[in-house]
Amino acid sequence: LRYLSMTGRPDQHVALVEAGARALHLFADETDEPEYTDVLDLDLGAVSACAAGPRRPQDRAPLGKVAESFQAALPHLRPTGRTDAAEAAAGDGLKDGSVVIAAITSCTNTSNPSVLMAAGLLARKAVARGLRPPAWVKASLAPGSRTVTRYLERAGLLEPLAELGFHVVGYGCTTCIGNSGPLPPEVSAAIERDGLVVASVLSGNRNFEGRVQQEVRANYLMSPPLVVAYALAGTVERDLTSEPIGCDRDGRPVMLADLWPSPREIEEAVSQNVSRDLFETAYATAYDGDQNWQQIASPESSRYAWDPASSYIKRPPYFDGMSAAPGGAAPDIRGARALAYLGDSVTTDHISPAGSIKANSPAGKWLIERGIGPAQFNSYGSRRGHDEVMTRGTFANVRIRNKLVPDIEGGFTLHIPTGETMPIFDAAERYREAGTPLIVIAGREYGSGSSRDWAAKGPSLLGVRAILAESFERIHRSNLIGMGIVPLQFEDGTTAASLGLTGREVFDILDLDAAIGATGKAAKRAVIRATASDHSVTEFEAIVRIDTPMEADYYRHGGILQYVLRQLLAAR
Structure with a gap:
């Protein structure tokens, strides 16, 4: 209630929240002894500061183990072809583990006054001791709102943050979603030349591969004050619980504890x-905008006026060729080829990246052909209203690993009929021209991460009809069905490897309609027949992960969009 009042909510709104909370017995009555179903004991002495990384939010690392976690992951993070552990020869000190991006970012942490004030107080103490980040650290501050900027300024903390490089770069999605912009040319050159595994530290929500910045292979999530601390250290290979962050202007070592603000200072x-x-x-002025915003032309119409020349918004093709009624029984999928054979923990960022667009990628080439230079590419996330850009960006993450082309990292695949290696989009186009349906083979946790709709839309528009995986993330499984893609799950103990599949087979998916219509879990099985080039056949069953009658309806209609449109037409 104090928070609602402090943030400007009307008194009647605060009173309504209080009345509702009391009616729901959410206020404690100090005269009653509470009764609990379970009681958990927590040793507060065991609670410690943590980071998460270097590749997934769930990879928690206590602060004293961050350097150790980086070293353990380093062999897996190195670029394809670099097997040595040699340090860089660059004279500027850049090496594996160097922090090249330090970002106080995200829509959540940067709206929390306590952690923002803690970051500012730590910065002020660091400036007073004469500490500065190394030259290779690109720092930024993206406050959660203009109000955050105002209270940091009022507290006198915006200036010390800026002195350490944490200038306000804007409001909204920045580094967290891959909008950090390019690294300095000399830093990029050293990373490319020496195959360095450099790091970012950010107060964002997610750190999946290729998401934060395409040249940065190790990414750690942490609180805003820790972001400032690691920016000063310039590396994740230092134990900040026992080693100095750096030395002050008098050459004396400075420990994290020397800079960390007390709870009272923060309060x-x-x-x-x-x-x-x-x-x-x-x-009061949230919707006013500046002069540029006020001058934007906004046509008044109940229908959107599609601009054929726009490279940002295009009329989508989801309803092209759609009939008034669904086709009846769900057909089997015959003669399919594998567009990709992927491993475990393939995230929606791998499937549909939201960050920067490379000039030599299919999406980049498409934009250049239309007179749009790299400086105007913007990002995949900003162009999600244009299916031709987004389809070309599907599976285009620079860190995705396709077992069909094991020696190449990035969005490439093998066009199996010709044996040519090419971008995934180009291969999908060739298969489309030949009338060949496509599948994707994957391991555990396919589709984990953000619930990104384009991670289902993109594969569907590429011609993918089925995903055969060991397990699916819950929301993404549902999204696949919503775009007319059937999720097929290997039975427990069975994997593509255990079946001897190479991904080069021709796949038939049989008995699909009966499996979709089955009510018992044991009956929801489709038969998969994989025929190798030597005509040997591997046949097995897979679980059809269309789990509810409504999902079955979506799939039979070709997807949720077609289902909804037909329902609207039927109601007229």
């Missing part, structure tokens, strides 16, 4: 500088 900074008037001022 005072928040109470003295975060107030209701800041939020009320921001809310």
